[in-house]
Amino acid sequence: MTVYAFFPGCAYQSAAGYRESVDALNARLDIQLQELDDWNCCGATAAFSLDEPDGLALCGRLFALAQKEGFSRIVTVCNACYTTLLKARKRMEKDPQKLAAVAHTLADQGLELADSLPDVRHYLDVLVADVSDVLEKAAADNGDTAGAVAVYYGCQYTRPWISGPDAQRPRMLERLFTKIGIHAVDHSAGTLCCGASHAVPYADACGPMIRRIVREIRNKGGGIITTICPMCQFNLDAGQTDRQTDPLPVTYFTQIIGLALGIAPKDLGLNKLLIPLRTEKKKAS
């Protein structure tokens, strides 16, 4: 069994069934996520917008906590956390002076930051790269099915970290879905921005962004949206209840995979979605 340092992030706690479904998958696939002891908020876009050294220090503290427990990798479940940590890591790696400054600030608080910063990964990477074999074997043909799923990666998982076609049209999750019997629809809205970070202050401006994504997915035959980030999930889920007459349910990818593994909907926290998801028993093949 591989043990990963886990940085859940602030939004994970109240996310609609994300925690439940991640826990269920971990149990089924024998993945151990060890929550970083006394983790703090990564600062997201806010800290970096106000002051870069502070933004780096917040992420530096998380790296120091992981190093203290001997981890070389941190797993996140949120695109904003993922991008913020990765950005901090790259900035500090590129500029040793920044790293030294952060280490100095942390030392004042009794924390030690070593030069080799831990790798930052998304839980999606763990499922797609590390345990895909186990996943394929665990796929059940007697579970619940929810229909045609459209993957919504959001903007910050691929950009600016991946270049080339995958930055615009990633397909790793669709490939995994197909292997475990989930019907994934092809569409063009997978990495369009949904406006989550601006939804509260600029709801009117962000409305069309949500509508464009949902309309595209419906046009391409998608019945369910699946996300990999609590910000995206909340924004698309809540954003539709106010403004759409015929909304599409917005799930987490871990919930959809859970269904394919035969895990019961109630154990995946599906009851917490604002737009309800209807599932039915798969016909035995």
Place this chain on the structure above:
Amino acid sequence: MNPSDPKIGVYVCHCGMNIAPKVDVEKVAGFAGTLNHVAVTRDYKFMCSNPGQEMIIADIKNHGLNRVVVASCSPRMHEPTFRKACQSAGINPHYFQMANIREHVSWVTQDSQQATIKAMDLVKGAVARVVNHRPLESREVKVEKVVLVVGGGIAGMQAAITAADAGYKIYLVEREPSIGGHMAKFDKTFPTLDCAACIMTPKMVVVDQHPGITIYTYSEVTGISGFVGNYTATIRKKPRYVIEDRCTGCGTCMEKCPSRKIPSEFNEGLGNRTAIYSPFPQAVPKTPVIDPDTCRVLALNKRCGACAKFCEADAIDFDQQSENIEISVGSVIVATGFQAFDPTPLASYGYGIYPEVYTSLAFERLNNATGPTAGAITMQDGRVPARVAIIHCVGSRDTRHHTYCSRVCCMYSMKFAHLIREKTGAEVWEFYIDVRSPGKLYEEFYNRVQEEGVHFVRGRVAEVTDIAEREADQGRLTVVAENTLTRKTMRLPVDMVILSVGLEPATGAKELSRLLNISMDGDGWFTELHAKLAPVATATGGIFLAGCCQGPKDIPDTVAQASAAAGEVIALLARGTVTTRAEISHIDPDLCSGCRLCLNTCIYSAITFDEGLNVAQVNEALCQGCGACSAICPSSSASVDHFTDRQVMDELEAIL
């Protein structure tokens, strides 16, 4: 003249404002006067000018100088100038040495005092070196009046015809089954809109029928050795599986071939071809080729043989093997052209995702009378588009792909716009960053297309998407771009998108550059000897460049350059002899240990081994004086004239 009693003249050049303001030239000249053997020193505004040269000649005659040092620029440009001056004054041109105080000093040194000190050091080194110089003589070598042209596009054809008309024997090598290159794929050409086939096919016929030209298609150059005037080239003819001498080009084989669904390379994948095929109707030669990857007999080992069965000339030969041909040539013209940029990595433009997104080359075929739609501009479903977007600079002016401007895309994009308007009446929207139309009648063509109602939007397209803004546009593509002149983001529904892809070096260019020992720039284009003054020559003697292999260019420029390359070749070969380098290598038989390391090191095959004497020997006719043997020789028996240990060590010692 007694070489052991050197009498040296040192000349320090101001080079106008290039050297003098930074280097204290008078001080350098004064310093030179204090050096051993120096009899005359002067400084002058332009040593390379006629009065400058006259000054040297007069001093040699009046003061009995037997060595000359000029401290000026890089020897690349003016070493021959000063050597000639020495020669005309009656001393051996190799009793001359140059100190580079411009590129190595004044242009690259900030501090004036430091620059002057460095210039003095370099002059001191040059004086110490020239003392040890020995007189050397060049030799005349006969040349082969034969030219190898690599690449059978418009550049290669133009060069071949020009040189062949001058009476030289030409071998034209083309790796595709037919000559013609990219131009054979075009319908019309900008800005005059003359039909490409109408001006191209007559040239193909001339090449085909010219008594002085031998064409090897479906062939590649795999080896070359020798030197200017005397190269030996190896050409590999790939098996066609059709015997050229027998084939009449009747085409029955292609009608009978049952493998019919192979995407046509010539039509950029828009149409299909058979396994035995000729890329296009006017192909030269007419003889088709069998594609071994898709032929039922060759690829699948099936008992088909339909082509052989119906061939009245009995020309099919499934057992044909590749063939190596060796030819002696005096000169080589490289005309390997370009390939179109593959826009797949630019995923935002949807190429390979949305069927109605075409590359410019694919559109050339779509629009061509011999293309898959017989020239009808239609979408995949057969409908005529109502609105077409043309996106400029795809893969060009983009640091992620090619930083350079591909030069031809603006013009061909506007040609497309005109043809689409003329043939379909569809709306055409050109999305550009800057319109570049710097050619004869090009700006006029831009104006004409504007008057024809073509829309020009100044803005690089952000994305092409199938997400429609309005229900009515479902199924169409939407082009998203900022119109930078109105500051508004446009979401324009269109039926067809053409990506004006840039030009990049052809595949295999790198291998060819190694083979021919010619250099490439950072983008992979072959480098000319001098950007302004030697635009078609390369650093390797006798090898010339023509067309897009040297950089993107349009047809008029390509043809002009090809004619220039042919002219250079004619000038080189017409005299019948070339002057070889005087500085060649020697192996001292008393010191040679017979280890033979130099034999493999010499890329000119100029070293042979005498088994009887157990020593290596240099063939003076083949040696190019590169110095590789001298560098590798463990017993120091190999040395190169003009770069002897003594000359180099004394120079270094003086500088240090």
Place this chain on the structure above:
Amino acid sequence: MDDQHLLDQFFTHPDCRKVRSCIQCGTCSGSCPLAAEMDHAPRELFALIRDGEIDIALRSNTPWYCVSCYQCMDRCPQEIPVADIMYRLKQMAIAAGCQPRSHKLPDFYRAFADDMGRNGRMTETHVMARYSLKHPMDAAANMATALKLLARGRLDLIPNRTHHPAQIAALTTMCRKRGSDS
């Protein structure tokens, strides 16, 4: 601080220096999902800065509308890190005390930084509460959703906290100072 000083400060930053190589193609503005809301979309903002109008740039709402979707950065043919430059402009604007024409997002970030500084972690309800003191209408618009979330047990009323909030507060002094300064 005078404009020349701010300009120098801007162009000293390695990311921002790349603005000099901008070819004004508009790919960034065309790729931006909120360009229509911006007073000077990125391409235009860069043109202004190159003309010396740093004052306009620092007062512009553009950096504050940037949603960090990185489309501009992925597509820029000159590889200008557009989104990163927006962060730099936000930091400079706050340090220089420039109030952008739309200040809703700065207020939101301040509410966020304040909660984070107090508790070490962020609690959505707390950030919302703090933000709605300044912008009650935005909060009212979200009431219906909040009730639905409450019904599904998705509203954290008790704050998320680290064991050592003081440590985080110490790490984010500048952040909170800048948040409350202007």
